[in-house]
Amino acid sequence: MTRHIVLRLLRAAAVVVLVTTAAAALPHLMRGSPALATLGPNATPEQIAAFDAEIGLDDNALAAAWHWIADALHGDLGNSLANGVPVTTELGDRVPVTLELFAASQLVALAIALPVALWSAWRPGGWFDRLATALAFVWLAIPAFVLGLLLIYVAAVQWRILPATGWTPFTDDPADNLRHLVLPALTMGLTEAAVFTRTLRAQLMDTLDQTYIDAARGRGLGATRLLLRRALRPSALPLVTLIGIGFGMALGGSVLVETLFAVPGMGGLAATAINGRDFPVIQAIVVVTAVGVVAATLAVDLLYRRIDPRIAHDHR
Amino acid sequence: MTAVLQASDLSVVHRTRSGPLYAVSDVSLTLHRSRTLALVGESGSGKSSIAKAILHLPAPTRGTVTVDGVDLAGLTPRALRAFRPRVQMVFQDPLSSLNPRRRVRDIVAEALDAHPGTARTVDREARVRELLDAVGLSPDTFADRLPAQLSGGQAQRVAIARALAAEPHVLIADEAVSALDVSAQATVLNLLRRLTETLGLAGLFISHDLGVVRAVSDDVAVLYLGRVCEQGPTEDLLAAPAHPYTAALLAAVPEPGRALGDGHLLAVDPPSPLNPPSGCRFRTRCPYASAVCAEREPAMRVVAERRAVACHHPLPPFAAPATDDPTGHRPDHSIQHED
Amino acid sequence: MTVTTPTAGPGAAASHHPTPVLRVEALDVVIHPAHGRPLHVLHDVHLHIDAGECLGVVGESGSGKSVLSRTILGVPGRGTRVARTGRVRLHDEDILDMDARRRAGLPGAEIAMVHQDPMTSLNPVVRIADQVTEALTARRRLRRRERYRTAAELLAAVDVPDPEGRARAYPHELSGGLRQRVGIAAALAGEPALLLADEPTTALDVTVQRTVLDLLDRHRAERGLATLLITHDIGLLFGRARRIAVMYAGHIVETGRTEDVTDRPAHPYTAALLRSVPRVTGPLRRTLPTIPGAPPDLTRPRTGCPFAPRCDRASEQCTRATPPVHHAGAGHTASCFHPLSHPDADPQGASAAPNPAPRKATS
Amino acid sequence: SDDAVANKQPAPAGAAVDGGTLRVGLDRAFGRLDPADSALTSQPMLLLANSLFDPLMVNDKDGQVRPYLAKSFTPNADASSWTLELRDGVKFGNGRPLDAQAVIDHVQRLAKPESKCPCAADAATIAGMTASSPTSVRIDLKKPDAALPNLFTRALGYIASAPTDSSAPVGSGPFTVEQSQPGVSVTVARNPGYWGDKPHVDKVVYRVLPDADSRYQSVRSGDVDLIWAETPTHLRQSNTDGLRTATALGATTTTLFNTKVAPFDDPRVRRAMQYTIDRATLAKVVTLDQGKPAEGPLVSTAPYRSATPYPAPDPAKARQLLAEVGTPVRFDYLIPTQPEAQQRATVLQQMLGDVGIHMTIKPLDIPTYLSNLYQRQFQVADFTTSALGDPSTGLSTFFGTGSPTNFPGFADPALDTALATGRGALDPARRGAAYADAGRVLVQQAPALFLTENRVGFIAAAAVGGLPDLSGRSVVNVSPAALWVAR
Amino acid sequence: MTTADPTTRVAPASRTRYRIGPRGIRLASPGAVLAASWLAVVVLAAIVVPMLPGCDPLRADFTHPSAPPGPGHWFGTDDTGRDVLVRTAAGARASFGVAALTVSVGLVVGGALGIASGWFGGWADRVIGFATDLLMSVPALILVMIVVTLRGPSLPVIGGLIGLFTVPSFTRVTRAGALSLKERGFVQAARMIGTAPGRILRREILPNIAPAALSFAFTATTAAIVAEGALSFLGFGLRPPAPSWGGIIAQGRITLGSAPWISLIPAGVLCLTVLALNHLGESLRSGSPKESPR
Numbered sequence A: 001m002t003r004h005i006v007l008r009l010l011r012a013a014a015v016v017v018l019v020t021t022a023a024a025a026l027p028h029l030m031r032g033s034p035a036l037a038t039l040g041p042n043a044t045p046e047q048i049a050a051f052d053a054e055i056g057l058d059d060n061a062l063a064a065a066w067h068w069i070a071d072a073l074h075g076d077l078g079n080s081l082a083n084g085v086p087v088t089t090e091l092g093d094r095v096p097v098t099l100e101l102f103a104a105s106q107l108v109a110l111a112i113a114l115p116v117a118l119w120s121a122w123r124p125g126g127w128f129d130r131l132a133t134a135l136a137f138v139w140l141a142i143p144a145f146v147l148g149l150l151l152i153y154v155a156a157v158q159w160r161i162l163p164a165t166g167w168t169p170f171t172d173d174p175a176d177n178l179r180h181l182v183l184p185a186l187t188m189g190l191t192e193a194a195v196f197t198r199t200l201r202a203q204l205m206d207t208l209d210q211t212y213i214d215a216a217r218g219r220g221l222g223a224t225r226l227l228l229r230r231a232l233r234p235s236a237l238p239l240v241t242l243i244g245i246g247f248g249m250a251l252g253g254s255v256l257v258e259t260l261f262a263v264p265g266m267g268g269l270a271a272t273a274i275n276g277r278d279f280p281v282i283q284a285i286v287v288v289t290a291v292g293v294v295a296a297t298l299a300v301d302l303l304y305r306r307i308d309p310r311i312a313h314d315h316r
Numbered sequence B: 001m002t003a004v005l006q007a008s009d010l011s012v013v014h015r016t017r018s019g020p021l022y023a024v025s026d027v028s029l030t031l032h033r034s035r036t037l038a039l040v041g042e043s044g045s046g047k048s049s050i051a052k053a054i055l056h057l058p059a060p061t062r063g064t065v066t067v068d069g070v071d072l073a074g075l076t077p078r079a080l081r082a083f084r085p086r087v088q089m090v091f092q093d094p095l096s097s098l099n100p101r102r103r104v105r106d107i108v109a110e111a112l113d114a115h116p117g118t119a120r121t122v123d124r125e126a127r128v129r130e131l132l133d134a135v136g137l138s139p140d141t142f143a144d145r146l147p148a149q150l151s152g153g154q155a156q157r158v159a160i161a162r163a164l165a166a167e168p169h170v171l172i173a174d175e176a177v178s179a180l181d182v183s184a185q186a187t188v189l190n191l192l193r194r195l196t197e198t199l200g201l202a203g204l205f206i207s208h209d210l211g212v213v214r215a216v217s218d219d220v221a222v223l224y225l226g227r228v229c230e231q232g233p234t235e236d237l238l239a240a241p242a243h244p245y246t247a248a249l250l251a252a253v254p255e256p257g258r259a260l261g262d263g264h265l266l267a268v269d270p271p272s273p274l275n276p277p278s279g280c281r282f283r284t285r286c287p288y289a290s291a292v293c294a295e296r297e298p299a300m301r302v303v304a305e306r307r308a309v310a311c312h313h314p315l316p317p318f319a320a321p322a323t324d325d326p327t328g329h330r331p332d333h334s335i336q337h338e339d
Numbered sequence C: 001m002t003v004t005t006p007t008a009g010p011g012a013a014a015s016h017h018p019t020p021v022l023r024v025e026a027l028d029v030v031i032h033p034a035h036g037r038p039l040h041v042l043h044d045v046h047l048h049i050d051a052g053e054c055l056g057v058v059g060e061s062g063s064g065k066s067v068l069s070r071t072i073l074g075v076p077g078r079g080t081r082v083a084r085t086g087r088v089r090l091h092d093e094d095i096l097d098m099d100a101r102r103r104a105g106l107p108g109a110e111i112a113m114v115h116q117d118p119m120t121s122l123n124p125v126v127r128i129a130d131q132v133t134e135a136l137t138a139r140r141r142l143r144r145r146e147r148y149r150t151a152a153e154l155l156a157a158v159d160v161p162d163p164e165g166r167a168r169a170y171p172h173e174l175s176g177g178l179r180q181r182v183g184i185a186a187a188l189a190g191e192p193a194l195l196l197a198d199e200p201t202t203a204l205d206v207t208v209q210r211t212v213l214d215l216l217d218r219h220r221a222e223r224g225l226a227t228l229l230i231t232h233d234i235g236l237l238f239g240r241a242r243r244i245a246v247m248y249a250g251h252i253v254e255t256g257r258t259e260d261v262t263d264r265p266a267h268p269y270t271a272a273l274l275r276s277v278p279r280v281t282g283p284l285r286r287t288l289p290t291i292p293g294a295p296p297d298l299t300r301p302r303t304g305c306p307f308a309p310r311c312d313r314a315s316e317q318c319t320r321a322t323p324p325v326h327h328a329g330a331g332h333t334a335s336c337f338h339p340l341s342h343p344d345a346d347p348q349g350a351s352a353a354p355n356p357a358p359r360k361a362t363s
Numbered sequence D: 001s002d003d004a005v006a007n008k009q010p011a012p013a014g015a016a017v018d019g020g021t022l023r024v025g026l027d028r029a030f031g032r033l034d035p036a037d038s039a040l041t042s043q044p045m046l047l048l049a050n051s052l053f054d055p056l057m058v059n060d061k062d063g064q065v066r067p068y069l070a071k072s073f074t075p076n077a078d079a080s081s082w083t084l085e086l087r088d089g090v091k092f093g094n095g096r097p098l099d100a101q102a103v104i105d106h107v108q109r110l111a112k113p114e115s116k117c118p119c120a121a122d123a124a125t126i127a128g129m130t131a132s133s134p135t136s137v138r139i140d141l142k143k144p145d146a147a148l149p150n151l152f153t154r155a156l157g158y159i160a161s162a163p164t165d166s167s168a169p170v171g172s173g174p175f176t177v178e179q180s181q182p183g184v185s186v187t188v189a190r191n192p193g194y195w196g197d198k199p200h201v202d203k204v205v206y207r208v209l210p211d212a213d214s215r216y217q218s219v220r221s222g223d224v225d226l227i228w229a230e231t232p233t234h235l236r237q238s239n240t241d242g243l244r245t246a247t248a249l250g251a252t253t254t255t256l257f258n259t260k261v262a263p264f265d266d267p268r269v270r271r272a273m274q275y276t277i278d279r280a281t282l283a284k285v286v287t288l289d290q291g292k293p294a295e296g297p298l299v300s301t302a303p304y305r306s307a308t309p310y311p312a313p314d315p316a317k318a319r320q321l322l323a324e325v326g327t328p329v330r331f332d333y334l335i336p337t338q339p340e341a342q343q344r345a346t347v348l349q350q351m352l353g354d355v356g357i358h359m360t361i362k363p364l365d366i367p368t369y370l371s372n373l374y375q376r377q378f379q380v381a382d383f384t385t386s387a388l389g390d391p392s393t394g395l396s397t398f399f400g401t402g403s404p405t406n407f408p409g410f411a412d413p414a415l416d417t418a419l420a421t422g423r424g425a426l427d428p429a430r431r432g433a434a435y436a437d438a439g440r441v442l443v444q445q446a447p448a449l450f451l452t453e454n455r456v457g458f459i460a461a462a463a464v465g466g467l468p469d470l471s472g473r474s475v476v477n478v479s480p481a482a483l484w485v486a487r
Numbered sequence E: 001m002t003t004a005d006p007t008t009r010v011a012p013a014s015r016t017r018y019r020i021g022p023r024g025i026r027l028a029s030p031g032a033v034l035a036a037s038w039l040a041v042v043v044l045a046a047i048v049v050p051m052l053p054g055c056d057p058l059r060a061d062f063t064h065p066s067a068p069p070g071p072g073h074w075f076g077t078d079d080t081g082r083d084v085l086v087r088t089a090a091g092a093r094a095s096f097g098v099a100a101l102t103v104s105v106g107l108v109v110g111g112a113l114g115i116a117s118g119w120f121g122g123w124a125d126r127v128i129g130f131a132t133d134l135l136m137s138v139p140a141l142i143l144v145m146i147v148v149t150l151r152g153p154s155l156p157v158i159g160g161l162i163g164l165f166t167v168p169s170f171t172r173v174t175r176a177g178a179l180s181l182k183e184r185g186f187v188q189a190a191r192m193i194g195t196a197p198g199r200i201l202r203r204e205i206l207p208n209i210a211p212a213a214l215s216f217a218f219t220a221t222t223a224a225i226v227a228e229g230a231l232s233f234l235g236f237g238l239r240p241p242a243p244s245w246g247g248i249i250a251q252g253r254i255t256l257g258s259a260p261w262i263s264l265i266p267a268g269v270l271c272l273t274v275l276a277l278n279h280l281g282e283s284l285r286s287g288s289p290k291e292s293p294r
C-alpha cells in the first residue's frame, strides 16, 4: 500500500519534471525572434540578449527547465513579460476564479446527470430513458462554443437577465458573483452533463444487471434506496475519474468559456499569454496544470479505494 | 507403457502485489500413450497452472517438461512454435475459447493454416470434414456456423476438433466438461475417452469432479495447494483413498442412492496459497493432524503398487510405519465428527 | 394436464398439511425480452411445498428453474416484460394478483432467496452487516449499532466464525464458503416462511458445498421453513429433499418422493438424466449413456411432449398431444404417454396409459 | 458615404450628471500602467492612459496638435530647439510636483533601453534638455523638427513620476488607481488633487474584453457602458441596437510591398496592383460602408493634407503593365489573424486573381506577423496603422530611407527631401506643399497601396454623455474626465 | 477535449461489450440509416461542391453581402457575399481533414501502443503507461494553441497534435482489449497450435479489438471536429483560405444578430454531423448481438 503510493508519487514527480522540461523548451520552438516580436523593431542587441536570457532562450531547454524548477521550489515562477507582475501573483488571482467556475459547472452537470442517469438506467428502454438518451446525444453534439454563443444571445442580449461577460469576485459582491457565474457555469456544465449522464448511465446499467442488485431487491429493498445506496457507489468510478481529471485540467482553465465570457481565470490568462508570447506565464500554466492533473489522479486513486474496497485489497 | 510427456519438479510462482504466490510446487507427472491421467483438486489448487506450465504458456518458474524426449526449455522460440502442436489443450469455457468472428471451418483449420507447407495441410477441406466427423458434428451443418450459433457441448466439440487438427501426442482437458449440462457432458466425456484410445493420445484430464474423473481417467493425481498429495490408478484410489484429503473429497460427493460419507474437514476453506501452513499443507483442515504434520512436510511415498501418497498419517490400510512418526503418536482414524 | 396435488391425488391427501406454504398452480410464464422474440419459459407448472419441507427442482440449464424462483419471489429481470398466468399462492393467498404494495412487501419478509454465486450476489462495496440486515432495514430504520448487533447474531446463526468482525468486513475479504453463509444469513434475516435456494452451491467446491447444504437443512428443520432447492445436480438432492420435481424446457415432467424418482424414474427424461451422471460408486461405465439432440428452442411454439424429439420411446402422438399424467406411485407422477414401468411401482398409479412398444431400443 | 456614418451625437437630454461609475470595455490587456509600455499608449487604450496621465500635447478636433498639460510648446526659428512651458502647481498623484525636472526625468527614463519603450527612438532625436525654470524646459534637437510636439502626444508626453522601486509610475491625471488586476481589470477613482476640471464620474472601471464580439454583447446587454470598437458590423449594428458611437477615421489599411525582393522591386508590378484594386468595393464590402476609400497616404482628416490624385481602378492598365513585366506574379500575402484582415485579403485575392496575379493568403498570429515584418521576411503584407493621421511622423517612419520601421525598405531621394523639408518647415504652407510632394512620390512609386480609411472609436450605451464628436479627428483620444453616466 | 473516455473499470463486466456481429454493423435501425445517409451527403458535398464550376468557396459576390437564404444562394451569403452552402461544404473538407488525420494518428499510434502494452505487459506496459500519463497531464487545448502560435496553423500541426492527445484514449481502449483477449481461450489455443505472433495478431487480436477501437474512433472523430472548431473559434485553427466549420462559425458570430444564417447553418451542420457520427459509433458498440446467446 505505502509502496504503491510511493511509486505513484515518484511517477507523478517524473511526469511533472518532464512536462516542465517540455515547457521550458517552448521558446525554442518559435519561428522568428521572440525578442523582436515583443520589443519591436527598434530593439537594441543588448535588449534582445537580455530578453532571451529572461525567457531562457540563451540556455538549452534542460538547463532552463532545471533553473525554472529550482526557482519554482523557492516559490518564484518569474515575472510576466507583459506586465512585470510576478507569475505567482497572477496565478493567485486567477486560480480561485477558475476553481469556482469549475465547481459550479460540476454542480450543474451532476445536478442534471445524477437524476437523469438513475432514472434512465432503472427503466432502460422506457420512454424516459429513450428521451434522455436522445437528448443527451443531441446535447453532446452541441459544442461549447456554439452553446455559449446561444446562451449569451438569449439570456444576456435578448432577455437581458444575466450579464454577458465579466466577473465580480465573490468577496466583492456575492450576489453579483453568482450572476456572473451562471452563464459560463451553464455552458461548461451543460456540455459536461451529457457526458456525465452517458457515462453514469452505462455504468449503472452494468451494475443494475449484477446479481447483487437482484439479491437486494429480493430482500425487499425499494427502488430509491436500491439506486442510491446500492447501485450508485459501485457505478461511481468512471464519473469520479471524469471529475478528477476535469479538476486537474480545470487548473489550466477552460480557455474557450473564459474567453467567451471574459472570465478572468486561468483559461483567459492562457489565451492572453499565448497571444502575447508571455513565456513565463505560459510555462507556469502548463506546469501548474500538469501538477493539477497528476495530483487529481492521485486523489482519484485514493478515492477509488474508499469507494471500492476491493481495490485497496488488491494493492495491499 | 511409453512415456510421451514427462513433467519434472514443476513449480509455478505468480508475482502478485502481495508477494510471490506458489501456485504449484515440485509437481512431477508422466503421461503415457493411450492413457489418461486426471488431476483433481479444489479451486485454486493449481490445476490450471500446471496445464499452462506444461504448455510453456508461459514456461514454469522451475522444472522441466519433455515431450517425446525433447526438453521444451531447450528449444528456440521458433522451434518451440513448430513443436507446439504436439501438446494441445481444451479449455473450460467452450464459448470464450472460440473466436466469435471466425467460422467453425476456419477455427478447426487454424492448425493447418498456421503451419503452411507441412504435411498437415494436404487437403484442408477434407481434413476439416474428417475432424468434424470425428467429434460427432455433421460437417454440412456446422462447418459454416459461427461460435454464437453453437450450444455449449457443440462448441466444446469444435474446440476438440481444433486441438485434434494439430495431430497432438498429448491432449490436455482443463475442466473441459464442468460448464456443460450432464447430457452434453456425457457426450464430450465419451468423445475424449474414445479419442485417447483410438488415436493413442496421452491425456491429462483436469477436473474437480470425481465422478467425471472416474469416467475418463486411468490414473489420478490429487492436488492440494499446489502439491500432489496422492496418486494412483483411478479405481484403486477411489475405492480406498490413502490421503485424508482424498477421503474427504470422496465423502463429499453427493450421489443418488448413496449416503453421504463421514469424511469431514476441520476447517471449511483451504488456507491462502500466499501463506501456506508449515509442514503438511493440509494439516489445518486434517482431522488426523499431529505435531509432526506442522514440522515436516510429508514426502511422497509409495504405499502400494502404483500408489503413492504424501501423508504422515495415511488412512488404513496404508498406515505408515511407526518410524515415520517420531512422536509415536497414532492418529485415531475412528473419530467421528458430528457435523 | 393436472399434476397431483394433495387434494387431487387419490391417496396422497393424508401425507400433507391442509394448506402448504407455497402452492403453484398452472403457472405459465412468457418472457418478452427487449430485443428478440418472446420465450415461453414456463408451461403449466404445478407444485406445492409444506412448512418444513424441502422440494428439489432439478433440470438442465435453461429449463426455467431460475425463472420459476424469480416469479415466486416477484423480482423479474430488468428490461424484460413478463406475462404470467396461473396462480402462485403463499399461505393460500394468490400473490400474482395481490395489490402491488403488499406484493412488494413479500420479498425478504415472507419469501427469501439464496443465489447461486456468492461472489456476485453480494455487493462488493457494502459492508456485510448492511447486506445481511437488508431484509430488516428495507422496512424500518435500524441504528448502526443495532444493525451490527443484529448482523452478528444472524452470522453466528449460520456458523460464521468471529461474527462481529465479519459483520464489519467487505465481501471480498471472505472466502467463498463464508460468503454463501452470509447469503443464507441475509435470506433468513426477515424470518421468511419460504426459502428459495437457486443452485446455492454450484460455485463452491464439493467439500464446502456439503457444509452449506447441511446448514440449510438445519435451518429448514429448526424454523419449519418451506424450501425450494434448485439444482442441476440430481445427486445433491438425495437425502436432502423430500420430494423432487424434474423440469424440462419449462415443464415439470416428473414429480414424486426423492427415492421414488431416483430409484424408479417414470419419465424417460428423468431416467436418461440419471443414467448420464458419472458416478464415483457403482459399476464403472466407460461409455456413458447420452441423450441425443438438444433442448427445444423456447421461442418456437410447439405441441406435445417437449422431450419427444429426443426420446427413444416417443411415438407419433407424443409430438401432437399433451401427454397425460401417469401415476407411478403415491405422489409420484410423470407426464408421459410411454412412462417407464417398474415391477414395484405403486399399483394405484397403474391407471395411466400402458407402456406401448418402444419405438427404438433403449441404449 | 460619410453621411451614412455620421456620429450619433449627443447625448442624453439634460446637463452632465456627476457621480457614479463608468464601466469601459477595453480591447486588449494592459501590462504595466506605465506610459513606457506601448500597449498603454496605443490608440484604443488612450482612454485608460488619459485617466492616469495627462499628455503634454494632444491631437485636437481639427487634427492640429495643441498643448494640453503644457501651457505652450514653442520652437526657435529653425525648429531645432523648442521651449516647453508647464502649468504651475500641477502635482503628481504622489504629491511630487510636475515640474521641468520631472519632464526631463520622464523623457530620460523612456529613452533608456530598459524602459522597452518604442518611443526610445523618438527620444534619441533629442540632443539635450535643460530646465531653464521650474516650469520651463528647453529641448535641443539633433536635427530641426517642426513636428516635435507630435512626439509628445503619446508615451513621451504622458509625464509620469517613476518611483525608485519597481512599482508603477504615478501620473497627474484626473483619476488614480484604486485597484488593478493586470490583464483583467483596473478601477480608477477621482484624483482629489487634480489640477483641471473635476471629472464627472466618481470611478471608472476598465475591463479587459479582448473578444470583439463578447465586448459588443457586453455593451449591448448593459454590462459595460462604453467599449472600444473597430469591427464594421458592430459599428453598423449599434445604430439599430440603440447604442451611440463616437468614431474617427483613425485607421488606414494598407498593403506593404517588400521593395527589396523581386518582383516587387519593379514599380510596374506595384502599380499594376494599384490599378487592379477597387478600393470602393473594399470599403463597401469590408468596412460595410463604415469607412471610405483611401485617397493617398494621408488620412483625409490629417492636417497639411492635400488631395493626391490616386489612380482609379483600371484592370486594363494593370494587365498591360503586367504584360510589360512578362513574368507571372505570384506571392504570399502576410496578414495578421484578425477577421477584417482576412476578409480584406480574400477580397484582394479575388480582385488580383481577375487580372492574373496569384496571391496566397498567409495568416500569422500577431507576434509572428510583426516579427516577420520587422525582419523583412515577407513579400507583401497587410498593414493597418493609425500613424498616417500625422504626416511628419507617419510618412517618415514608414517610408523614410533608413527608418527602422520602413518595412518596405523603400528608398527614394525625392521623398526624403520632401519629408525633410516638411519636417523642418514651421510655415504651414511650405509644410503642406512638401507633404503633397511626398504624397505624389508615394502614389507614383507605390511602395505601399493605401486601401481604406476605417472608422474606429467607441460604442456607448445610451446613458453615456459627454462623448465628443470625433468625426473630424485623425486620432481618437478621449479623456474619461469628460464623460458622465445618466443612471 | 474531454472525449467521453472509457475509464478503467474494476469489474470485468464489459468483457463482451464491444463486438460487432457476423455481418458488421446492423444498419437495420432507421436512425443508423439516417445517420449514415447524412454523413454520406456531407462527405460527398465536401468532395464535390468545391469542384463544381461556380462554386468556389472563396469567390465572393460583392453585390450580395449577407444575403438571406433564398434562391440563388440557398443558405444565404456571408458578409463578403460568399455562398454559405459552398463554404460549409468546403469547411467540411477542413474539418474532416483534421478529423481524419487525428483519428489516423490516434488509431495507429494508440492502437499499436495499446496492443503492445496489453500483450507484452511488464516493462512495455509500464513505459507506455508512463508515456500516456505524461500526455494526459498536459493541458491539450493550451498546448495545441501554443504550438499553433509557435509553428503556425496547418493541417498536419493541428490534426497531428489533436491526434497525439487522443492517443492515450485509444491506447486505453485497445490495451484493455488486448489484455482480456490475451487470456481468452482462442488466443491461447492459437499460441498452443504454434501460430506465429503476426498471424495471431492479424487473425485473433485485431478483428476482436477493431470494433471497440472503431467505435471509439467515431467518438474521437467528433472530438477532433469539435476541438478544431474550438481552436478556430479561438483563432488558433486552420485559417483562410481553407476555413473549417469552427472558423466559419466564429467568423459569422459577429453578425449573429443581423445575419444569423452565416454561423447558424454551419453550426447546425456541425451538430448534425457530430450527432450522426455518435449515433453510428453507438450502433457499432451496442447494435451487435452478444457473443453468447444465453
Ligand SMILES: Nc1ncnc2c1ncn2[C@@H]1O[C@H](COP(=O)(O)OP(=O)(O)OP(=O)(O)O)[C@@H](O)[C@H]1O
Residues within 6 Å of the ligand: B014, B015, B016, B021, B022, B023, B041, B042, B043, B044, B045, B046, B047, B048, B049, B050, B208, B273
Ligand atoms: N496470473 C496469475 N497471477 C496471480 N495469481 C494467479 C495467477 N493465475 C493463478 N493464480 C493463483 O494461483 C493459484 C492456482 O491457480 P489455478 O488457476 O492454477 O487453480 P485451479 O486449480 O485451476 O483453480 P480453478 O479450479 O478455480 O480453475 C490460485 O491461488 C490463483 O489465485
Ligand SMILES: Nc1ncnc2c1ncn2[C@@H]1O[C@H](COP(=O)(O)OP(=O)(O)OP(=O)(O)O)[C@@H](O)[C@H]1O
Residues within 6 Å of the ligand: C031, C033, C039, C041, C059, C060, C061, C062, C063, C064, C065, C066, C067, C068, C077, C078, C080, C232, C298, E294
Ligand atoms: N430476462 C430474460 N430475457 C430473456 N430470456 C430469458 C430471461 N430470463 C430467462 N430467459 C430465458 O429463459 C430460459 C430459462 O432460463 P432460466 O434462467 O430459468 O434457466 P435455468 O434453468 O435457471 O438455467 P441455469 O441452470 O443455466 O441457471 C432460458 O432459455 C433463458 O435464456
Ligand SMILES: [Mg+2]
Residues within 6 Å of the ligand: B047, B048, B049, B174, B175
Ligand atoms: Mg483452473
Ligand SMILES: [Mg+2]
Residues within 6 Å of the ligand: C065, C066, C067, C198
Ligand atoms: Mg438458473
